[in-house]
Amino acid sequence: MLQRTFCIIKPDAVERQLVGKILADIQAAGLKVVAMKMIHMTKEQAQGFYAVHKERPFFESLTEYMASGPVVCAVLEAENAITRYRELMGATNPAQAAEGTLRKKYAVSLEANAVHGSDAPETAAFEMSYFFNALEMVG
Numbered sequence: 001m002l003q004r005t006f007c008i009i010k011p012d013a014v015e016r017q018l019v020g021k022i023l024a025d026i027q028a029a030g031l032k033v034v035a036m037k038m039i040h041m042t043k044e045q046a047q048g049f050y051a052v053h054k055e056r057p058f059f060e061s062l063t064e065y066m067a068s069g070p071v072v073c074a075v076l077e078a079e080n081a082i083t084r085y086r087e088l089m090g091a092t093n094p095a096q097a098a099e100g101t102l103r104k105k106y107a108v109s110l111e112a113n114a115v116h117g118s119d120a121p122e123t124a125a126f127e128m129s130y131f132f133n134a135l136e137m138v139g
């Protein structure tokens with residue numbers, strides 16, 4: 001099933017000039033970029049994006065971090081894009097991420113873990129529409 005998923009290259013990775021390397025890995029894995037932009041979120045925008053985590057103890061720190069610098073948002077398209085991109089990202093905690101995954105290669109901590117990816121079709125639909133309108137997605 002041709003599917004779309006939502007990706008963020010997080011502030012720690014943008015700051016360390018890893019955008020090109022991460023996009024190269026994403027494309028090498030067969031995921032096609034169909035929308036992309038760089039933004040610097042406000043704290044409120046980060047809180048809205050991560051609203052699903054608002055009761056979690058790390059919510060305050062996470063949203064502060066996501067608003068701490070620019071990020072690159074993208075929509076990726078492929079067969080089974082959601083699962084394939086989650087596999088490419090690796091485990092949330094980089095200490096547990098498998099060899100070759102983006103988080104193993106590029107993350108610095110559990111919070112500053114380089115990349116975001118949607119975890120299900122419903123979250124992908126919400127996240128894509130949070131950052132992109134239909135005119136900004138090609139194909």
Ligand code: ADP
Pocket residue numbers: 053058062091092110111112113115116117119
């Ligand atoms: P994922 O990004 O792998 O889907 P979650 O949705 O569980 O992981 O968490 C969202 C983000 O919150 C993580 O990517 C990470 O940046 C941060 N995070 C998750 N758990 C923790 C934690 N225990 N302490 C600090 N930050 C966390």
Ligand code: MG
Pocket residue numbers: 117119
């Ligand atoms: Mg998640």
